[in-house]
Amino acid sequence: MSSDGDAKPWETQRRGLLLLVSSPAGAxxxxxxxxxxxxxxxxxxxxxxxxxxxxxGEEEGREYxxxxxxxxxxxxxxxxxxxxxxxxGNLYGxxxxxxxxxxxxxxxxxxxxxWQGAKQIxxxxxxxxxxxxxxxxxxxxxxxxxHARAQDSEEVIAQRLLLGKEEIAHWGLYDxxxxxxxxxxxxxxxxxxxxxxxxxxxxxxxxxxxxxGLLRE
Numbered sequence: 001m002s003s004d005g006d007a008k009p010w011e012t013q014r015r016g017l018l019l020l021v022s023s024p025a026g027a028x029x030x031x032x033x034x035x036x037x038x039x040x041x042x043x044x045x046x047x048x049x050x051x052x053x054x055x056x057g058e059e060e061g062r063e064y065x066x067x068x069x070x071x072x073x074x075x076x077x078x079x080x081x082x083x084x085x086x087x088x089g090n091l092y093g094x095x096x097x098x099x100x101x102x103x104x105x106x107x108x109x110x111x112x113x114x115w116q117g118a119k120q121i122x123x124x125x126x127x128x129x130x131x132x133x134x135x136x137x138x139x140x141x142x143x144x145x146x147h148a149r150a151q152d153s154e155e156v157i158a159q160r161l162l163l164g165k166e167e168i169a170h171w172g173l174y175d176x177x178x179x180x181x182x183x184x185x186x187x188x189x190x191x192x193x194x195x196x197x198x199x200x201x202x203x204x205x206x207x208x209x210x211x212x213g214l215l216r217e
Contacts, residue, residue, distance in 0.1 A: 013106070013205050014106045014198075014203055014204050014206065015104070015202075015203050015204075015205055016102055016104075016105065016106050016107045016108045016109065016128070016203075017103075017108050017109075017128055017129075017130055017198065017203055018103070018108075018109050018111065018121060018125060018128050018129045018130065019036075019043075019108060019130050019132065019194060019197075020111045020113055020117075020118040020121060020129055020130065020131045021033050021110060021111065021112055021113065021132050021133075021134065022113055022114055022118050022131070022132070022133050022134070022174070023133060023134035023135065023136075023167070024136065024142060024160075024161075024163070024167045024168055025146060025163070025164060026136070026142050026143075026145040026146040026160070026164070027134045027136045027142060027164075028134055028136075028183065028186065029112055030112050031183065032180070032183070032186060032187055033045065033112045035187055036110060036187070036190055036194065037110055039191075040108070040194070042108055043107070043108040043109070043110055043194075044102060044107055044108070044110070045112070046094055046099060046109050046110065046111045046113075047061060047063075047064060047065060048064055048065070048093060048094050048117075049064065049065045049067050049072055049075070049081075049091075049092070049093050049094075049095065050064045050065070050066060050067070050090060050091065050092045051066075051068060051069045051072050051090050051092075052064075052066070052090035052092075053066070054066050064092075069091065072084075072091045073091075075093070075095070076093070080095055080096060080097070081093040081095060082094045082095070082096035082099055082100075082120070082121055083113075083116075083117040083120035083121050083124075084120075085116040085120075087114060087116070087163075088159065088163065092117065094111065094121070103125075103128055108194075108198070114167060115167055115170040118131050118174075119170075119173060127202060130176075130193070130197045131173065131174040131176070132174060132175065132176045132178065132190065132193060133174040133177045134177075134178050134180050134186065135177060135178070135179045135180065136179075136180060137179055137180065137181040142164060143157075146160055146161065178190060
């Protein structure tokens with residue numbers, strides 16, 4: 001890596017991208033997303049606000065910022081969310097200021113997000129957004145994964161499976177679709193998508209000046 005004094009333009013002059021990853025609960029988007037963020041220094045994970053209670057093992061500021069409904073609704077009124085939605089009686093939303101600042105700084109932001117949120121963000125930032133949908137290899141596999149987590153009651157699992165059908169019905173809105181038959185293969189596919197999208201000319205603001213310089217030589 002070059003030091004700050006001799007950094008190449010492609011190391012410092014680029015616009016970030018928004019990687020919007022969706023799937024039904026249990027299909028693997030959270031594990032895939034967190035692995036991608038851990039492996040790429042230029043990527044950060046967007047942390048949403050939610051009014052739902054934390055599940056066992058979840059931490060404030062890691063999975064979500066857990067807030068009450070009054071605080072959430074106040075931020076809606078202030079126009080502070082890039083997207084928000086009510087799902088299963090709980091509110092979820094993405095604060096916008098930090099995300100847009102990251103884009104301008106050349107940082108990529110990954111969203112572990114449902115189809116409603118992905119649609120809102122992509123409509124507001126079409127040139128910056130890349131949508132990826134993760135499918136399970138079978139419905140039986142999805143049910144097995146939800147039961148294996150041992151975090152929810154049978155009633156909640158049944159509700160998640162029902163919501164999963166609604167989520168899957170919107171797969172056609174996405175730029176890419178990955179079937180998560182094998183974590184390693186699905187992760188490799190997600191990484192290829194991410195790296196290819198980083199190479200698009202519109203995200204590399206250094207290119208016009210660089211090419212002009214090449215042509216002058």
